[in-house]
Amino acid sequence: MAGTSDPLTPRAKLAVTAGKAVAAASRAAGRGSGSVIGGRVALKLDPDLLARLAQNLDVTLVSATNGKTTTTRLIAEALKAAGPVVSNALGANMPAGITSALAGGSESKFGVIEVDEKYLAGVARDTDPKCIALLNLSRDQLDRAAETRMLAENWREGLAGTKAVIVANCDDPLVVWAASSSPNVIWVAAGQMWKDDAWSCPSCGGVMQRPGDDWFCGECGFRRPTPSWVLSGDHVLDPHGSAWPIHLQLPGRANKANAASSAAVAAVFGVPPQVALERMYQVQAVAGRYDVVQFQERDLRLLLAKNPAGWLETFSLIDPPPTPVILSVNARGADGTDTSWLWDVDYTRLTGHPIFVLGDRKLDLAVRLEVANQHFQVCDSLDQAVQMCPPGRIEVIANYTAFQDLRRRVGN
Known part of the structure; x- marks a missing residue:
């Protein structure tokens, strides 16, 4: 972790102050939280502000098509066992919203940041994360989001050689393809209910074979890696084979998968699965979802x-x-x-x-x-x-x- 000296230059401090003032004015006018407009103003005044704010934090980035906001919240709860956490809990997940969120966490040890899929590589460059969680990739916002294969390619290029520990879902071939360029990957068997965006091999374009829960390309040999964390019913199995019960107030199999990935991330920071999962039980709703x-x-x-x-x-x-x-x-x-x-x-x-x-x-x-x-x-x-x-x-x-x-x- 970086030293604890104040990373903010006078210009950066001015940018933070101006951003907070604009955000407060936006809230007072009834135009939402103001985090995005505040962040935009702050970044205009200091384009390097995001990197400066992240300098003294152990950062985790979370990206996916589905489950980003919930998983970010679960990881943040788990890491509170090890120190104060700053997070973009309201889901403003592009650079301006992320900058706004970090500007409010000057005393924090950890930053847990949800990142829009298209911005992951750039935010990773700016924040020098210790861990990146990749959950899934599927079609979304067809009019403006790149086709899923292109997003996977962007991730793969942007994360190649990263120092971050990648926690990745080994059941999604697109995520595996994206993460495979990184030297340090922890594979989680989190499941994949929706398979319609991953029938062709992201490596060679061949047809994917999917016997049972496994998958592989019969043409180039690209295949599902062996996981070290496994979601198994209501438990997550850790790398030592110990089974830890998942008790959540959030419903559904998808949230158990989010919890399994979150437990793997928490372990990177030294928080044991039992402690991490107990803390996740506190989460009842996420930005109104499941309320x-x-x-x-x-x-x-x-x-x-x-x-x-x-x-x-x-x-x-x-x-x-x-x-x-x-x-x-x-x-x-x-x-x-x-x-x-x-x-x-x-x-x-x-x-x-x-x-x-x-x-x-x-x-x-x-x-x-x-x-x-x-x-x-x-x-x-x-x-x-x-x-x-x-x-x-x-x-x-x-x-x-x-x-x-x-x-x-x-x-x-």
């Missing part, structure tokens, strides 16, 4: 699903029929404006549930549900949808901006 809120005398569980892989995992954790399901889809800038991904989601998994559809692109979703032979009703608002449901639990699944709209409406 159960009372609204019009019903219990709404708020679930975020942004892309086909996320929807598949979400369907696996909702209560069985006849629990009503409200689906809301927008296609604004933060979501990606191309909704063709809806056709990659298997909506037959909702058979038996009363379904209510809303959001800016409710008609796109309605056409997709019609083709999947689902019974549904199109609604103008959350209030109307909820009124059509009986008292009790309602599962509410939304993509990114639709989720934020719903949180505002229910006062979450």
